[in-house]
Amino acid sequence: MLINNWYVAAAASEVRRDKPLKVRMLACDFVLFRDDKDKAVCLSDVCCHRGASLGRGEMNGCNVVCPYHGWEFAGDGRCTLIPAMGSEVTIPKRVRVDAYPTQEKYGWVWVFLGDLPESQRPRIPDLFPEYDDPVGWHRIPYGFEAKTNWMRFEENSLDTAHTQFVHRQFGAKRTPKLENFPLEESEWGARVTRRKPAPKPDQKSGEMAKMLSEERLNTSVALEFSLVGLCHRIQPTFKEGMTQINFTARTPVDRKLSRAIGWQARNYLKEPQFDAERMAGIQLAVVEDLSVVEDLKPPITPAKLSDEFLTETDSMEMAFRKRCFKWAAQGYEIDLDEYERRSQTEMLVIPSPARREDPKNWVHKTVPLKPASKESRD
Numbered sequence: 051m052l053i054n055n056w057y058v059a060a061a062a063s064e065v066r067r068d069k070p071l072k073v074r075m076l077a078c079d080f081v082l083f084r085d086d087k088d089k090a091v092c093l094s095d096v097c098c099h100r101g102a103s104l105g106r107g108e109m110n111g112c113n114v115v116c117p118y119h120g121w122e123f124a125g126d127g128r129c130t131l132i133p134a135m136g137s138e139v140t141i142p143k144r145v146r147v148d149a150y151p152t153q154e155k156y157g158w159v160w161v162f163l164g165d166l167p168e169s170q171r172p173r174i175p176d177l178f179p180e181y182d183d184p185v186g187w188h189r190i191p192y193g194f195e196a197k198t199n200w201m202r203f204e205e206n207s208l209d210t211a212h213t214q215f216v217h218r219q220f221g222a223k224r225t226p227k228l229e230n231f232p233l234e235e236s237e238w239g240a241r242v243t244r245r246k247p248a249p250k251p252d253q254k255s256g257e258m259a260k261m262l263s264e265e266r267l268n269t270s271v272a273l274e275f276s277l278v279g280l281c282h283r284i285q286p287t288f289k290e291g292m293t294q295i296n297f298t299a300r301t302p303v304d305r306k307l308s309r310a311i312g313w314q315a316r317n318y319l320k321e322p323q324f325d326a327e328r329m330a331g332i333q334l335a336v337v338e339d340l341s342v343v344e345d346l347k348p349p350i351t352p353a354k355l356s357d358e359f360l361t362e363t364d365s366m367e368m369a370f371r372k373r374c375f376k377w378a379a380q381g382y383e384i385d386l387d388e389y390e391r392r393s394q395t396e397m398l399v400i401p402s403p404a405r406r407e408d409p410k411n412w413v414h415k416t417v418p419l420k421p422a423s424k425e426s427r428d
C-alpha cells in the first residue's frame with residue numbers, strides 16, 4: 051500500500067459537522083468531520099492519550115471529543131482540552147494527532163495520506179468532467195467492498211479481455227478476440243480505446259435490450275486510469291450517441307480488503323425511472339467480478355511482472371503495475387509485515403505534512419516504509 055497519494059475517504063454527504071465518521075484506509079483508522087467553515091477534516095483516529103477511537107466519540111462544536119476521557123481535538127489535530135486537568139493547564143504541543151489534507155471533488159472527500167508539502171503533492175486528476183453537466187448526463191452513485199487486494203481489484207477494471215468471460219450481459223464468449231490499440235501513457239496513468247465484439251441482443255434485458263435490439267458488431271470502450279487518486283473511467287459507446295461512463299475510485303482498506311466508490315453517468319434514458327435497471331446491471335457485474343477476483347492467487351499482486359504470464363491484452367494492467375512499482379520505489383510503500391508485527395505494541399500512523407516541519411513533537415510513531423529502490427520489477 052502506497053502513501054503520499056490521494057484516496058477517497060467517503061462521499062461528501064457522509065462527512066458531517068455533528069457526528070464524527072470513522073474510516074479505515076491503508077490499514078490505519080481515521081476520523082472525518084467538518085469544521086466551522088464546513089471544510090472536511092481528517093485526523094488520525096487514535097487518541098494520543100490512551101488509544102481510544104475518536105470516531106466513536108462525539109462532536110463539541112468543531113472539536114472531536116474522545117469517548118474515553120473526553121480530551122478534545124481541533125481540526126488541525128491539536129488537543130484543546132484535557133477535562134481531568136482543568137481548562138487552566140497549558141497543553142503541550144506534543145498532545146496532538148496527525149491531520150491530513152482534504153479536498154472535495156466529484157461529490158467525494160479525498161484525503162492526502164502522506165507528508166509531502168503542498169507544492170509536491172500530485173493533483174487529483176480531472177477524469178470526470180461530465181460530473182458538472184447534469185443536463186447532458188444523468189448520474190447514479192454506487193459503492194461496494196471487495197475482499198481482495200487493491201491492486202488485484204483495480205486491475206480487474208482495467209482488463210478488457212475478462213468481460214467476454216465473466217459478464218453475462220456484456221460478454222461475448224463466442225468472439226473473444228480484442229482489437230488492440232496502443233496505449234497513450236502519462237507519468238501516472240494511461241488511456242486506451244478498444245473495440246470489443248458486441249454481445250448478442252438477447253444478452254441484454256429491459257430498456258437496454260429495446261435500445262440495442264439490432265445486431266451490432268462492436269462496442270467501443272475508452273478506458274483511462276490514474277494512480278494519482280487511484281481512480282479510473284470506463285466509457286463504452288454502445289452505438290452512435292449512446293454512451294455511459296463509470297468513474298470509480300478505489301481505496302485500500304487493508305491488505306486484503308478494498309472499497310470502491312463510483313458514479314455511473316449516462317447520456318440516454320436520462321429519467322430517474324430507469325435508474326433501478328442500471329443499478330441492477332452494476333450490481334450483477336460486481337457480483338460476477340468478485341466471484342473471480344476474490345479468489346485470485348496469490349491474493350496480492352506479485353512483486354514482479356514476470357511472476358505471471360502477461361500478454362499484450364494485459365497492457366493496461368501492466369501499465370498500472372509499473373506505476374505502482376515506480377511509486378513504491380520512491381520509498382512510499384508501507385512495509386506491511388513489519389507494520390503488522392510492530393503494531394501489536396506500538397501505535398503507528400501515516401505521517402502527515404506537519405511532521406516534516408516538526409518531526410519530534412509527536413506521541414505516535416509513523417508506519418515503517420520499504421526503502422527507496424532502483425531495482426527492476428519487470
Ligand code: FES
Nearest residue numbers: 097099100116119
Ligand atoms: S484515550 Fe482519549 S481521552 Fe483518554
Ligand SMILES: [Fe+2]
Nearest residue numbers: 206213216339
Ligand atoms: Fe468486470
